[in-house]
Amino acid sequence: MSVSAQTGAVSSTATSELVTAPATARVDLELIAELVAPYSRVLDVGCGDGALLSLLEMRRSIDGRGVELSQVGVNECVARGLSVIQGDADKDLVYYPDDSFDYVILSQTIQATHNPKTVLAELLRIGGRAIVSFPNFGHWSIRYWVGLRGRMPVTKNLSQAWYETPNIHFCTIRDFVALAEELGATVETAMAINATGQKMGMKMPWWFWNLFGQQAVFVLKR
Amino acid sequence: MTVDIARENLEIGAGSREVYEPSSPVAQFGPDEPLHLDAGVDLAPFQLAYNTYGTLNASKTNAILVCHALTGDHYAASQSPVTGKPGWWSSIIGPGKPIDTDRYFVICSNVLGGCLGSTGPASINPKTGEPYGLTLPVITIRDMVRAQAMLVEKLGIDTLFAVIGGSMGGMQVLQWTVSYPNKVFAALPIATGARHCAQNIAFHEVGRQAVMADPDWHGGRYFAHGKRPVKGLAVARMTAHVTYLSEMALHRKFGRNLQDRETLGFGFEADFQIESYLRHQGMTFVDRFDANSYLYMTRAMDYFDIAADYGGSLARAFRGSQTRFCLVSFSSDWLFPTEENRAVVHALNAAAASVSFVEIETDRGHDAFLLEEPHFFDAINGFVSSAARARGLSS
Numbered sequence: 001m002s003v004s005a006q007t008g009a010v011s012s013t014a015t016s017e018l019v020t021a022p023a024t025a026r027v028d029l030e031l032i033a034e035l036v037a038p039y040s041r042v043l044d045v046g047c048g049d050g051a052l053l054s055l056l057e058m059r060r061s062i063d064g065r066g067v068e069l070s071q072v073g074v075n076e077c078v079a080r081g082l083s084v085i086q087g088d089a090d091k092d093l094v095y096y097p098d099d100s101f102d103y104v105i106l107s108q109t110i111q112a113t114h115n116p117k118t119v120l121a122e123l124l125r126i127g128g129r130a131i132v133s134f135p136n137f138g139h140w141s142i143r144y145w146v147g148l149r150g151r152m153p154v155t156k157n158l159s160q161a162w163y164e165t166p167n168i169h170f171c172t173i174r175d176f177v178a179l180a181e182e183l184g185a186t187v188e189t190a191m192a193i194n195a196t197g198q199k200m201g202m203k204m205p206w207w208f209w210n211l212f213g214q215q216a217v218f219v220l221k222r
Numbered sequence: 223m224t225v226d227i228a229r230e231n232l233e234i235g236a237g238s239r240e241v242y243e244p245s246s247p248v249a250q251f252g253p254d255e256p257l258h259l260d261a262g263v264d265l266a267p268f269q270l271a272y273n274t275y276g277t278l279n280a281s282k283t284n285a286i287l288v289c290h291a292l293t294g295d296h297y298a299a300s301q302s303p304v305t306g307k308p309g310w311w312s313s314i315i316g317p318g319k320p321i322d323t324d325r326y327f328v329i330c331s332n333v334l335g336g337c338l339g340s341t342g343p344a345s346i347n348p349k350t351g352e353p354y355g356l357t358l359p360v361i362t363i364r365d366m367v368r369a370q371a372m373l374v375e376k377l378g379i380d381t382l383f384a385v386i387g388g389s390m391g392g393m394q395v396l397q398w399t400v401s402y403p404n405k406v407f408a409a410l411p412i413a414t415g416a417r418h419c420a421q422n423i424a425f426h427e428v429g430r431q432a433v434m435a436d437p438d439w440h441g442g443r444y445f446a447h448g449k450r451p452v453k454g455l456a457v458a459r460m461t462a463h464v465t466y467l468s469e470m471a472l473h474r475k476f477g478r479n480l481q482d483r484e485t486l487g488f489g490f491e492a493d494f495q496i497e498s499y500l501r502h503q504g505m506t507f508v509d510r511f512d513a514n515s516y517l518y519m520t521r522a523m524d525y526f527d528i529a530a531d532y533g534g535s536l537a538r539a540f541r542g543s544q545t546r547f548c549l550v551s552f553s554s555d556w557l558f559p560t561e562e563n564r565a566v567v568h569a570l571n572a573a574a575a576s577v578s579f580v581e582i583e584t585d586r587g588h589d590a591f592l593l594e595e596p597h598f599f600d601a602i603n604g605f606v607s608s609a610a611r612a613r614g615l616s617s
Contacts, residue, residue, distance in 0.1 A: 065576070071583055071597070078548060078578045078601045081608020085567050085579035095568035 027197040028107055028133040029055060031217050035131055035189065036060050040102035043067070043126065045089045045119075046109030050077035053084070065101075067092060090114045093122035101127045110134050111167040121183055124222045129188065133217040136192070138172030138210040157214065173210045180220055189219035227352055227446055235353070235445030236337055236344035236512045238304045244271040244339030245303040246296060249331075249373050257334070257369055260525075261359035267348065270373050271339025272331035275299050275315060276323035278379070284615055285379045286321060286606075287370060288330040289387030289394035291592075292462075292519050293511055295338040298330040299323070304338070304510045313594050320602040325615065326383065333394075334369040335361035335519060337512035344445070344512045356442035361518050363390070363526045367397045371405070381405050383613055384606060388412035388591035389558065390519070393526050396566065399547070400528055400539045408546045408609035410602065413555055413591045415562035416536050416569070417527035422557060425465050426520035429458030433513050442514050455513045456504030463503045468554035468587035472496060529569075536569035543570070546612065548578040548605040550598060552590040578605060 029052045036042060038060045044053050047066030050073075056062045066084035068074045077084035085092075089106070090113050104127030106119070111134055113119045123130035135157055136142075145153035152162040160167075171179070173192065180187055192200045192213025200213055209216070233239045249270045251257065256266035273296045278285060288298050288311065299315035301308055315321045315328055332340035335358070347354045374382060385398045385406050392414025399409045418426075433439055436454030444450050464472075480486070481498040492498040529536040547570055551563035560581050570577040580601045584590045590598070 063576075071581060074578075074580050075597050075600060075604075078580055079604030081604060081611065083546070083576045083578050085571070085577060086581050087564075087567075087579070092568070092571075095571045097572055097574060100574045 027193055028215055028217055031191060031193070031199070032105060032107060032131055032133060033059050035217070035219055036062060036103055036105075038062070041065075041100070043096070043101040043104045045093065045104060045106045045123070046112070047077060047082075047084055048073050050080055050082045050084060052105065052107055053077070053082050054080060057082075089119050093119065093126060096122075096126045098125055099128060103127050103129050103131055105131045107131070107133045108135065111170050113169060116169050116171070117179060117183070120179065120185075120220075124183065124185055124220060128221070130185070130220045131217065132176070132220065133215060134171065134176065135167075136173050136210065136213045136216050137170040138174060139214050140211050141195075141214075143211075173213055173216045174206060176216065176218065177206070180218070185220040185222060187218060188221050189217075191217045193217070228448070231448040232344070232353065232445050234448055235450050236515075237450070237508065237510055238338070240271075240304060240338045241342070241344045241512065242346075244332075246271045246273050246332075246339060248272070248339060249376050251369075251372060251376075255372065257365065257372065259359050259365050260362040261365075263359050265334075265341065265359065268334065268341035268369070269339070269345075270331045270334065270341075270369055272296050272329060272373060273298065273300055274330075275328040276326050278327040278377075279615075282379050283381070283383060283613060284325065284610075285327045285329060285374070285377075285382050286384045286386060287374065287382050287398070288315065288321070288328055289370075289385065289391035289398075290330060290333065291387070291389040291391050292523065293459075293507065293516070294391065295336065296330045296332040296340075297338075299328065302510075305506075310592060314599065314602065320599045321386065321606060325610065326606075329374070329377065331370055331373055333366045333390075333519070335366065335515060335522060337515035340369075342512065343442070343514035343518055353445050355445070355514055356517075358514075358518065360525070361522050363393045363397050363522050364401060366522065367394050367401055370394070370398075371402055374405075381407060383615065384408040384410060384609060386410040386412070386602075386606075387414075389414055389588065390523050392558075393523065396528060397526075399543060399545050400531075403543050403545060406545045407613055408548075408606070410548050410550070410605060411563075411566070412550045413552055413558045413563070413588055414549075414566075415558050416529060416539075416566050418523050418525075419562065422465075423524045425461060426524055428461050430517050430520060432457040432461070433517060436513075439513065442517075444513065450508070451513045452505075452508040455508045455511065455516060456501075458516060459507040459511075460500040460504040463500060465557045466587055466589040468556065468585055470554060470585040471587055474585065475499075536566065537572035540570050540573035540575050543573060543575045546576045546605075546609050548580070548601065550579075550591075550601055551581045552586070552588065552595075552598075553581055553583050554585045555588040555590065557588040 042062045044066045053064040067087040074086045104123040142153045192209040193215045256264035298311045299309040332338040392411035395411040433454040436451035438449040439451035476496040479495045532538040551560040567579040
């Protein structure tokens with residue numbers, strides 16, 4: 001199972017989804033691509049089949065590297081010419097030197113790590129900026145599943161049942177902001193995306209994002 | 223001094239006439255081109271036997287050096303004159319193959335210390351007129367690479383597009399990137415490590431002791447007696463061969479199946495298929511390999527430890543490297559397990575080098591790098607092709 005395929009969409013189809021249906025689960029890739037400065041050094045942790053790295057190399061001419069847990073994902077990346085190593089976000093980030101990348105990206109992966117706090121701290125150590133995207137567990141549809149139906153959610157974006165999902169550390173947007181504060185990180189940019197894949201208004205209060213944002217993308221600085 | 227040992231005896235000793243009359247091209251390095259060995263002495267003259275496949279382009283930017291393993295040779299993609307078998311990597315090197323000879327100029331040389339035409343212990347020492355035997359200085363992986371660098375220079379190539387190899391060949395690849403960082407655009411070390419671990423040294427020592435315990439070894443001077451330590455060398459090969467496989471593969475291929483019999487023989491013949499198989503491996507090996515060369519090759523691997531040359535820090539060895547790396551390991555390889563390969567990857571990460579790393583899922587053990595593994599081939603193809611694009615080589 002690919003670490004980056006946690007939102008239910010199988011990662012090998014992520015590219016085609018991006019092209020044909022930008023409003024689907026991996027709309028965060030497009031948003032992330034906009035956040036990355038051209039010609040920068042980027043490490044994508046949990047890079048799946050390399051869809052985001054390819055996109056960034058094409059659009060932003062980045063010098064990209066990736067870490068991916070699944071052999072299938074790594075093989076696809078290497079076969080498409082990306083510099084990707086088979087590795088584990090929980091174990092292998094320690095080997096990267098401080099400030100070795102301009103951006104370290106964790107896209108739809110943090111909820112599948114064993115130690116999200118350690119992983120986030122490592123991202124901030126390795127990269128000048130950490131870009132993190134994740135499914136918002138505070139979204140109203142999830143609250144509906146848990147609060148009213150009394151069941152763990154099985155939605156279009158989170159399609160696996162509780163006993164088979166690799167997503168073991170869900171958080172809400174507010175939870176994530178609290179963790180960033182605890183680590184002393186500065187939120188440079190924050191975005192919430194609604195169910196139709198649209199960016200939500202910047203002026204909206206946190207509670208609104210937390211209730212209606214299906215996914216969130218954060219740019220953090222140390 | 224003249225050669226007073228009959229050529230016949232020499233050939234008996236060395237396993238084949240290739241040492242003395244190589245079928246392949248040979249690069250000669252005269253007394254004015256000595257090789258500075260790690261042992262602290264110069265070797266001159268010396269020679270390297272090699273093969274090439276494909277065509278060198280006008281700008282000389284498409285050369286790939288393929289490094290062979292412990293008992294390999296430079297017949298990577300062409301028929302071996304000794305065994306008559308196809309090249310050991312003929313499934314990987316050739317027109318339209320992962321290492322595409324329609325696009326790249328592939329060089330493979332017999333390593334220094336080998337026995338297929340490059341200077342090794344079976345070669346005649348011009349000072350004495352008889353084979354070096356154990357008077358040849360111990361050869362290291364770095365010495366092999368130095369010699370290859372001299373060959374590459376002789377071929378008029380400044381920078382290699384890629385250096386590729388598995389096992390001991392992978393060690394040479396790593397050494398290339400460290401010794402000549404600006405002459406290697408892309409490096410593909412496979413099923414290897416940056417050092418030889420204690421367990422691997424232990425298996426090599428068992429093999430060497432088997433050779434040296436054979437009375438026909440004669441202190442390494444078997445050539446003077448018209449003998450060769452075939453029994454010792456066969457045992458060495460049998461032991462080593464087990465380390466190239468995996469328990470799963472042995473179980474799958476042989477299990478406890480009996481060889482040409484219905485019941486146990488209650489004796490010490492080869493009752494089991496695995497015994498018969500190993501004996502066959504041992505016997506065919508001695509027909510093609512020089513025993514002293516086996517001692518030198520295993521020693522070279524044992525001495526290999528890149529980090530030791532850099533104050534114990536492997537990352538320091540790779541610091542500033544502009545080479546694009548791709549490492550490949552095999553899940554059931556217990557000779558160079560994934561962790562050994564991963565240690566190199568971590569050092570490259572720490573050196574902020576460009577590195578890919580693929581672990582191929584297979585039960586075929588260390589030998590998988592010589593076998594048809596589709597995911598492995600895809601990885602080679604993907605990495606080499608993308609490096610070619612980055613190098614500006616036309617497809």
